[in-house]
C-alpha cells in the first residue's frame with residue numbers, strides 16, 4: 001500500500017469527466033487500497049479516483065468514523081450513476097481534500113438513489129439519505145469534473161477567491177501529500 005499525492009483545485013484532471021472502468025484488474029485493486037489509505041491519512045470520509053490523479057470512474061466512502069454512523073461500512077463505487085435525487089434539498093457545510101481548509105454551505109438533495117458496480121463488477125443499488133447521501137453526491141460530482149466550490153453563492157466565491165488561488169499556487173501548508181503541479185496524472 002502507498003500514500004498517494006492528492007490533486008488540488010486547479011489540477012486539470014479534477015475538471016475531466018472520469019473514464020469508465022471496464023475491468024477490475026490487479027492495478028485497480030491496488031489503486032482502491034491506496035485510495036483508502038490516502039483518504040484515512042488525510043482524515044477524509046470520501047475520495048474520488050481523480051483526487052489521486054487516476055482517470056477512473058471510482059470513488060470510495062467511509063463515514064464510519066463519524067459519530068452515529070459507526071455501523072455504515074466503507075463502500076467502493078465503480079461506474080456510479082445517480083438515478084434519483086429528492087426534491088427536498090438542504091444546505092450543509094462541506095469541505096474537500098482537494099480544497100484544504102475551505103468550508104462552505106452547499107445545497108443538495110437530502111436523499112438519493114445510486115446504481116454502481118462493486119469490486120466484483122456486480123451491479124448494486126443503494127438508497128441513501130442525510131450524511132451518506134451528501135458524501136455520495138459530493139464524490140459523484142468529482143467524477144463529473146465538478147467541485148463543491150462551483151456550487152456556492154457568487155458572494156462566497158468572491159470571498160474565497162484569494163484562498164483558492166493560494167491553494168492552486170501551493171502557497172499554504174498541507175497536512176498530507178499533494179501533487180506538485182496542475183498536470184499531474186497517475187500512470188495506470
Ligand code: ZN
Pocket residue numbers: 095096097098138142
Ligand atoms: Zn471533494
